[in-house]
Amino acid sequence: MLTLPAELTFTQARACAQQLVQALRQSGLPGQEGAPHVVLDASALQVFDSSALAVLLECRRAALAQGRALTVQAMPEGLHNLAELYGVQELLTRR
Template identity: 60%
Template sequence: MPLPAVLTQHEARSALAQLLQALALPGRQPAGQTLVLDGQALQRFDSTALAVLLECRREALQRGHSLRVQALPEGLWKLAGLYGVQGLLDPHHA
């Protein structure tokens, strides 16, 4: 599922609601699915984007799934490294 083009503190609440709604759809499937968030469209962000991604991960884990985030912009990936959460967003890339 794609991330929005803009994910700052101003868009966080609505973006999180949309992403969590999309994450709820696999709840009908057996546990163990890897849900993928695609950051290719993400152009403008702040550290709030990491909080949104981590909340999506928490929700996926609660539903018995794993979460992987792909194609994050380099700046957000570096910010995730600074906060020490790269491995939570993509354990294969950290």
């Protein structure tokens, strides 16, 4: 399971996306137990802006490139509302 930080704004977005995508790629390397479904835990996320959506979408792209699905667990309602505003909520599966 991948985990989002407590704060994810423009300032942290690039580094966070790079770390998450690298972890996702490493978990799917041949010879490793790469699950066909990736869960991204957003329960710690408290401070965010639309950059958090960009990070989630980048993780989704990376997962799909590996033939894996991505689900966001415990997505804050405010982030889901932003996804609806931008019309990308259907791209982000949540539970």
